Amino acid sequence: MDFLVLFLFYLASVVIGLVLICVCSKTHSLKGLARGGAQIFCCIIPECLQRAMHRLLHYLFHTRNHTFIVLHLVLQGMVYTEYTWEVFGYCQELEFSLYYLLLPYLLLLVNLFSFTLTCVTNPGIITKANELLFLHVYEFDEVMFPKNVRCSTCDLRKPARSKHCSVCNWCVHRFDHHCVWVNNCIGAWNIRYFLIYLLTLTASAATVAIVSTTFLIHLVVMSDLYQETYVDDLGHLHVMDTVFLIQYLFLTFPRIVFMLGFVVVLSFLLGGYLCFALYLAATNQTTNEWYRGDWAWCQRCPLVARPPSAEPQVHRNIHSHGLRSNLQEIFLPAFPCHGRKKQE
Numbered sequence: 623m624d625f626l627v628l629f630l631f632y633l634a635s636v637v638i639g640l641v642l643i644c645v646c647s648k649t650h651s652l653k654g655l656a657r658g659g660a661q662i663f664c665c666i667i668p669e670c671l672q673r674a675m676h677r678l679l680h681y682l683f684h685t686r687n688h689t690f691i692v693l694h695l696v697l698q699g700m701v702y703t704e705y706t707w708e709v710f711g712y713c714q715e716l717e718f719s720l721y722y723l724l725l726p727y728l729l730l731l732v733n734l735f736s737f738t739l740t741c742v743t744n745p746g747i748i749t750k751a752n753e754l755l756f757l758h759v760y761e762f763d764e765v766m767f768p769k770n771v772r773c774s775t776c777d778l779r780k781p782a783r784s785k786h787c788s789v790c791n792w793c794v795h796r797f798d799h800h801c802v803w804v805n806n807c808i809g810a811w812n813i814r815y816f817l818i819y820l821l822t823l824t825a826s827a828a829t830v831a832i833v834s835t836t837f838l839i840h841l842v843v844m845s846d847l848y849q850e851t852y853v854d855d856l857g858h859l860h861v862m863d864t865v866f867l868i869q870y871l872f873l874t875f876p877r878i879v880f881m882l883g884f885v886v887v888l889s890f891l892l893g894g895y896l897c898f899a900l901y902l903a904a905t906n907q908t909t910n911e912w913y914r915g916d917w918a919w920c921q922r923c924p925l926v927a928r929p930p931s932a933e934p935q936v937h938r939n940i941h942s943h944g945l946r947s948n949l950q951e952i953f954l955p956a957f958p959c960h961g962r963k964k965q966e
Contacts, residue, residue, distance in 0.1 A: 684788060745810070
């Protein structure tokens with residue numbers, strides 16, 4: 623049973639790593655590295671396996687499916703099962719504060735509620751019925767979002783800050799990105815739920831990590847393990863060091879230590895992404911706009927080759943109107959009349 627739990631946590635870590643690599647490969651600075659790695663694998667992996675892997679990756683990342691939703695719930699369930707089964711019980715025996723121990727469950731409830739809303743809420747799908755209404759929401763900057771541009775797929779006039787999602791196959795108002803973990807686009811109408819989901823997910827992972835770490839430290843201090851000695855393979859006597867102490871704890875509480883390592887890594891990854899998402903919210907940018915603006919900056923870089931006649935256009939963020947106004951736009955978005963339709 624312990625081996626199965628450890629294997630599933632390891633598999634989850636690999637999947638999260640693959641998602642991060644996939645996201646990072648979208649940035650211009652890492653595209654060359656990703657292409658180079660793909661060429662190396664093409665020389666090693668048989669063609670039949672390459673085709674199968676390509677079909678699998680296309681299904682996972684380029685079609686709407688519930689794979690990552692199921693994986694998300696399984697991982698969250700495993701972490702909270704281990705927390706409830708061992709950490710919570712041990713901490714109660716050590717007379718930890720009950721409010722302290724119940725905090726992860728409170729965060730879990732808020733997280734699952736915001737997760738559900740992010741999944742099912744219309745992100746701001748543009749249709750023939752609401753196309754004209756969305757055209758007047760944001761001003762066109764004539765650089766990143768020029769006027770009178772039609773979507774080649776939907777055959778709709780593209781409002782400023784909108785984008786066609788190739789996964790969902792529809793245009794989204796104030797498009798941020800498509801998130802495989804919620805199987806939905808993140809747009810004007812569900813970005814607030816996504817930020818709350820991301821915040822509570824980071825906080826719950828960090829809280830579980832803090833409680834588990836506090837329990838292990840408390841256990842070490844109470845049992846005076848750090849004052850113990852051990853004999854190595856050569857028969858030499860050593861004072862208990864940090865490495866040996868961690869090994870001892872891993873052998874004594876393997877599931878707790880492995881879960882702790884998993885949630886610590888997850889906390890740092892989610893914390894970094896949360897800081898980025900909050901920066902975008904504070905400056906009234908979307909991930910799509912930041913990505914395209916970063917490319918526009920690269921075009922102005924003297925190291926980037928371009929035709930001599932090409933004059934780079936400077937992009938300015940014309941939608942930022944101060945922190946309070948920017949956050950109000952996200953958490954209290956405007957809904958054009960008759961614009962909200964059910965997803966088909």
